Amino acid sequence: MTGRAKSAMSTADRRAWDSAWTLADLGELTARWLEGHLASQPAYAPGTGPAPETGPLVPVLARINRAGYLTCCSQPGEAGTGYDGAWWEQRAAVQGFTCPAVAERIWEAAEAAGLTVIAHAPATLPRWRIRYDRAVPVTRREARPCTWFGAQLSRRHLRDGWTGYGICHPDAVTALCAAWQVTVIDPGWDRKVVRPGKSGGRYVCELLVTLPDSRAL
DSSP states (O other), rough: OOOOOOOOHHHHHHHHHTOOOSSHHHHHHHHHHTTTTSSOTTTTTTTTTOOOOOGHHHHHHHHHTTOEEEEEEEEOOOOEETTTEEEEOOOOOOEEOOOOOHHHHHOOOOHHHHHHEEEOOOGGGOSSSSSTTTEEEEHHHTEEEEEEEEBOOOOOHHHOTTTTTTTSSSHHHHHTSSSSEEEEEOOSOOOEEEEEEEEHHHHHHHHHTOOOOOOOO
16 A cells, blocks of 8 residues: 555545446446546545555556456565565465456456466355455465465455445445455466566456456446
8 A cells, every 4th residue: 555544535535436336336436546536445545545566557457447347456476575574475366346247257268377266156155254265375475375365255344334345335335245256366476477578467467358348248
């Protein structure tokens, strides 16, 4: 995260998110937040924009969100000495929500590219607790895992006004709970380049930009 977080989301941003009724609406607003047109988004500290490492991925992440895959977190593949002097590594990964048709396209494209795919059907949505049994480590410090992608967020988490999308219109929250939760992960650690001219994080994301425009779903 960057910048100095505000204590509360601005009235304008809150009204924008409250106006979202569908998954496509949430994707458009997330794209606008990534591009800097909105200062805040749900589940992030108010007034906080994307992390510096996300900068190079913003154009393709915005396209993905507008194509029907609502992203909630992503990271590029990196490795190096961290703020604490320890050696940190991370896998390129992206996690989000989508409809069944787009989930199938993501699965096919990612598997064909040798990437790891974790898909959770809405029928298995946990009511209270986040389900971590299929989560995959994506960040490690001195070879010890410390963050994971691919957990299935619970209904309570998604509806919450602080950890989830509770500030949005109830119909948007219902759409989230009815969506597939899909995660794509590059299995290589610090695989900054997986194709000539393609960074790991950008390649993982660019696999998804061939998805149909969300308005056509």
